[in-house]
Amino acid sequence: MATLKLDVENPRELLEYVQRESGQPVEKCYQCGKCTAGCTVAFAFDLMPHQIMHMIRLGLREEILRAQSIWLCTTCVICTARCPQNIDVAAVMETLRILARRQKALPTGKARPVALFNRLFLDSIRKHGRLFELATMVLFNLKSGHLFREAETGWFMWRKGKLKLTPTRPRGTEEIERIFARLQEVEGEEDRR
Amino acid sequence: MRLAYYPGCSLETSAREYNHSVQLVGRLMGVEFHEIPDWSCCGASAGHTTSRLLALALAARNLALAEEMGLDVVAPCAACYQRLALARHELAANPSLWERVNGITGRPFNGTIRVKSIVEMLLSAGTEKIKSLVVRPLRGLKVAAYYGCLLVRPRAIQIDDAENPQVMEKILRAAGAEVVDWTHKTECCGASLAVSNEEVAIPIISRILKAALAAGANCIACACPLCHFNLDIRQAKAKRFLANYRPLPVLYLTQLLGLAMGQGERELGLEAHFVETRSILKMVG
Amino acid sequence: MKRIGVFVCWCGTNIGGVVDVPQVAKAASSFPGVVLATDYKYMCSEPGQELIVQAIREHRLTRVVVAACTPRLHENTFRKTLERAGLNPYLLEIANIREQCAWAHQKQPGRATEKAISLVRRAVAKASRLEPLFASTIPVTRKALVIGGGIAGMQAALDIADAGHQVILVEREPTIGGKMAMLDKTFPTLDCSACICTPKMVAVAQHPSITLYTYAEVEKVEGYVGNFEVTIRQKARSVDHTKCTGCGTCWEKCPTRVPSEFEQGLGTRKAIYVSFPQAVPNKPVIDRRHCRYFAAGKCRVCEKVCPTGAIDYQQGDQLIKEKVGAIVMATGYDLFEWEKVYGEYGYGRYPNVITSLQFERLINASGPTGGKILRPSDGKEPQSVVFVKCVGSRDPAKGKEYCSRICCMYTAKHAHQVLEKLPGARVYVFYMDVRTAGKAYEEFYLRTLQDGAHYIRGRVSKIYPEGDRLIVRGVDTLLGRQVEVGADLVVLATAVVPSRGAAELARLVGISCDQNDFYTEAHPKLRPVEANTAGIFLAGACQGPKDIPDTVAQASAAAAKVCALFSREEMAAEPTVAQVNQFLCYGCLECQKVCPYRAIEPVTVSENAAGKKIERTVASVNSGLCQGCGACTVACKPGAINLKGFSNEQVLAEVDALCL
Structure with missing residues (x-):
């Protein structure tokens, strides 16, 4: 797998956008992974929900918007219901999906x-x-x-x-x-x- | 009880049997339905996936129409219920958003009416009322009550506990059925992935069927057309993942209630399912 | 005219790195009454204090202002400095320019300096109005009450008693021993818990200076440091312990079986019972809620079989009053009730999902399975055991935000024990972090890894039965994959919470709790084993989750504090207490309502008015109970109450100095 470059421009921009649009405190995520653990579709995901949460903090916009996961999410809301930090992970996924559409990111694969x-x-x-x-x-x-x-x-x-x-x-x-x-x-x- | 009735797109076509059974059972229970004239689609997941404002606006238009009738609205389809109830909740929580949405629909919704799920409607008169109408108790049926996601999540609109809800069981027991305690009643059925990405949806569906079979159920009760489509029509494809498969009829909650209340199988649309429902009829007698 | 000296501290770079300290001193030198203003790198150090002593003498200072850190840290230090120089120690005023200035405004040094100057101006204004205060003395009853008979309470009681003081130990269960008596082995040494705990239980019972009340609760606490009066309710045991020999015939013959609290519901006990064979005292009580005779009026089997006639159905609760000088809170912990909220783990419906404390009973040689790890549903030996950590801990949504601190280590111990007792069994531990700060703790965890335990980094989302096994669906965040594992037994490391009733007891005793109902220490570093009410001390998990070594250490520390208090027959009382001007007081007693320490009482005074003798009611402050919080001064409508050291005049002068 290719090396990820972490020194992106404006690393907080994506985090702030997602927090504002979704109303969710992504910063509170402590990477317990329970969202992924219970996810209905995780077996078919290319990026796991907890990885997406982490990538938002790192500002890895391209990687996230390229992910098929954000489209495969069924909004079943199990992640949200069980998140120990009360983060509505499903709402975050939705915000990313909407962002992808508005930025005209081309969905690939599934x-x-x-x-x-x-x-x-x-x-x-x-x-x-x-x-x-x-x-x-x-x-x-x-x-x-x-x-x-x-x-x-x-x-x-x-x-x-x-x-x-x-x-x-x-x-x-x-x-x-x-x-x-x-x-x-x-x-x-x-x-x- | 008088209620505005919001059938939703599926109940007009692919889930017409759900529509019929809701109307039949509702009327038996003394509910007066008034279909919202010119109702439009709730937006479903395509709406909220595309734009939050769009999702709210599509739902709010229907809420406003019901409000004009001065009636609380019942939406039998779990997806429609969730969209309408959630929109109402989100608008009420955010006045500036509410104003914006009213501006977009051009049909102000003032928040004076409530959205009811089918379960809430059925239970509003109490289980005694249901029991009093039962003429053919559903003896012999071992029902796995399936809630899926939309009736119990998110918390703001849930009709019962998200991990082990009991309200459907309460209704089914009142109808004389036995209910099984099972593990996947609030897992997701895969929703529209069953159309867009069938190969992803089938394992999801089979997990649910497997759990219902393991619990010894001989049928599944549901309250959502998409859940029904996935568990019923997709059962043919899901069964190859199941070692001890036996056909598991999938019925709408109101179809089972209708049976218990003496309604005919034709009126209830029992023939409209992919998995044969005759076994159920035989058991009930 | 007052001669005031101002001493501004750099606190190294803590203050000096932000605030322009010399400028603060320079500004202070122009404030009214200031005859000297100077600065020093570390004012609290020996040379710093010497600087103050010398200045007091040379400049004949009569009031001192120290601008430094919070008064909670060094007010006492500098009071002693004043005393050394021959000044009354209460002629000192601290300006907190560290916590309340330099630390808070690191990014705006200019404005921080301005604020520091204002704070010093305030302190100078107050200092010029300070009056000498003199501590009074109060007698000390050299007898301690310890509440809770677990390892913390036992240790504290033994230490105080060994120092030659009388101790009353109150335990609400029928036996002492607490949670430690339930445990099998203790980490990191794996020595047997009972071998440490039971000898201590016996030592407590046999100590000539310890009076033990089991099956008893503290009902009322009155008085103040050195002079508490407590009321203890001895619950009816329905057994006369002076006659009972503990022969055991009664509980053998008792027909009623109920789930045993001591076995955490995995075993049963009778309605007349001792909690476990090594219980202290080793004499039974009747659980009236479950006893057939008490419930239905029939049975009396125990009475018939008792060879000494010790059964007494008529026995009632007894109230006992004791005078003590100090109280040690050692009420311990309970486990978070996961069954009520964790639906995804089955709401407690699956018998093979158990808590770690239940696991302790399973693996304990004296437990319900005789020490064999057998799963509760069918008594089979599990081949696959899954441990889930942080159930209720670090979970703001369903449980508690804090880390329970002991779970990482006991789970490593449990994993090790499974691998040792069940060769070939698989062990999986789902964790978020492994926290093993403690002597020889990390080494212990690494050994468990080498034993073959699989540590999976991630939370579990769902546990559900499939056939006769459990499916545990979780995540391995290191792999970035959803994972599933079949388990015969799942052990949940549930959060440590304060023992049931802890908050009510705090109200009764008059101490405060944090938002999780753990008892609050007076200061985390300076006074870690004292409650914020004088004379009350904290030991063990009632103050926060703690393992056994830390609990024992804290218990001994609390005992040492008690012994220090008991070292003299009288103690000095803080003079900064409220004082009622009885001429101004008209007896509305609003002050009594707001006093959190129950220090205000009405008294009747008689006086001459127009030649006639009249009596009227006024408020009076018990200076032993008063903690100087000042709530009464605010509530007092005629302004009759002054808090010494914080008089209305002084406080108004401060406000003027800041605002005018």
Whole structure:
């Protein structure tokens, strides 16, 4: 493994950002590792939660934002529930995920389908106000390059009447669109700052 | 009891049987549901994963709609419950954020209504009420009550203890079922990884099934469409990790209650599951 | 006119590195009444003190200001210096320019110097209004009360008694011995705990100068240093110990079995019982809560079988009053109740998840398994034992923030014992840090590593049963991996907490506790074995988690302090106590309500008013009890109370000097 260079520029910047955005005292982490010990998905992580907590303190921004772990986190909140220092580790992971998206860090490996799924999910809400499951799944398959994945599942659900061919469109989709639009404005402004 | 009803996206489609069973059981228990007109998606995990403001705004819009009806809102889907309840909590804790979110939705939420989980709704009249409605006690059923994450975490919105909750058991016992003491009732099912990264989700799912089987359960009760999807539909793939596998039907809490209250299997949508539920019906008789 | 000398200390670089000391002295020389202001590197040193003595003589100083560290550290030192030079020691005023200035403002030396000058100005203003004070004397009852009969209490009692003083030892359990009597071996020497503890128990019982009350509790403490009056409640044993021979027939025949406290629930005892075979006294008590006769009115088996007629169901509690001059608190510790909060470890539902104290009983030759390590669920020998450290310790979310200090060593001992007794067994120890500061401690830990114990660096997130084993899911942070290990037995090193009821006892005795209910010492370095109430001393784990060597050392230290107090028939009382001007007092007694030391009492005075003799109630301060805290002076509406050395006039002069 490559040697990590610890003398990064502005080593406290990331820590301060994460603490501010998540509202969590990352500095209190004493590396007991209980977050990793109980983590649902740790076996598939490239960086363990406690390592991420440590790296935030060291200011290793690139390494963290490259990690697939931050995307694979299911926000099951077990880490938070059991943290002896009362740190909401799940909220910290979320803050990093949001930071990665806003910094346009490209998710790789297992993180790619997660990011894609999230994007399609939100696209669907933005368009229909509610999730249009069928279309989201089809699009997901198309874009992730596995056209016939889940064909069997889909067929089963179709037979059981669990898939609808058309979206239910509540009135008020314009309202939803407005929420998304306003948010883009607000966040765009923040990002420029 | 009158409640605003927030079905959520899944209950309209892939979890329609949950929707039906909630409505049936709720009505039997004297709940009057008023579906929120023009409700929209709670944002689910895609929302909060993308932007905290977005997640709050999507939830707050629905809270505001329910508030306009002047009713507390029940969200049967555990994910919707968590999103709505957590948004309410976070807004109340941070007035400036609250103001910002109200500005974004353009539909001010004033915090005058509460969000109820399905469990809270069922228990609000006490277990005696449930017992009085039971006509077909669920004798012979050994149920593993599965809470997953969203009903018990984080602390601010938990309906019961995060490590060994008992409220679902209380309801199931009132319906005449036996409940098993098991070890994975609040472990995570893998959530949407079952869609985006199936190979990661399957071992997670199999761990839960293994624990339920080891405890001697003959079915699982849940209260979340995504948990249900993972434990039921993904059981076919998870079973290769399980040495002593036997099919483990996964039912919504309200389906089991509905059965105990004499509702038919068709009305409750028992045929809509991937793992056969006939064994359950036979046991209950 | 007062002639004031100001002596500013550098304290090496502690003050001198931040504050411009010569400038402070220079500024002080212009303050009213100051005839000399000078500075020195270490004022508390021999030459520094000599400097003060010489200056007092040469310049005929009548008041002295020392600007140095906190008065808690060296006020007494400099008072003695004044005395040597022939001045009343209370004509001294300290300006704390170290803790309250140099240390606090290291980054702003300029402003620190300004502040130091202000602090000295304040001290000078007060010094010019100081009056000589004279210590009075109070008699000392040379008899000590020791509360708690564990190793700390026994050691303190024996040391005081060996010095020739009378000791009363009160223990609430039916036997003395405390936690140490439960232990198997002691680290780092692995000598047998009982071989040290039981002879001491016998020595206590047989010592002619020690009066032992077991199954008794302190109910009331009145009085003050040298002159306490305590009330002890001897709980009804339902057995007349003057008749009982301890033959054991009663507890053999008693039909009621209950979980034994001494065996930590791993074994049982009868309703009439002695805690363990070597108990002192070796005579039983009836546990009325569980006794059939007391619960249901039927049985009386013990009475029938007792050959000496010692059973006495009618026996009631007895109240005993004793006068003592000093009190040693030695109430020890209990274990944190992990079952109530650690859901992830099963809330105490899994029989094979036990505490370290339970493990001590398991491995103890006189324990419920005769010293065999057998798991509680089925009595099988475990092949894999997992130890989890810091359960409740260093865990602000679920337990306590502090380190319990003893767990690293006893867990290393337990790991060693498993490997020794069960060849081929696997031992895993989950730890956050290994803390082995102590003589021969690190060596002991390294030996356990060499024995083959696997130390895994990380916390455990979940323990759950699978089949007849337990799965322990944790992390190895050194590997950066989640880890899982199957265990037949899991031993939790649960936090050390003050013994149950410690806080209530503190209130009753009149001493203070920290936020965790450990008793607070008067000063961690200067007065580590004294409570902040005069005449009360601390020994052992009631003051903070401690191992046996430290406990014994502290107990002996407390005993030495008691002996010092008992070395004279009278003791000097601090003159800095409150004083009521009875002409101004109108008897509202607000002062009595706020006094934390119960030092104020109403008295009736008679006086002549317009030729008539009238009686009225006024407040009066018991100078033996008063600790000079000053709370009463603030509560006093007519301003009738002055604290000597901190009079209203003096304090106002200080405020003026700082603010005007």
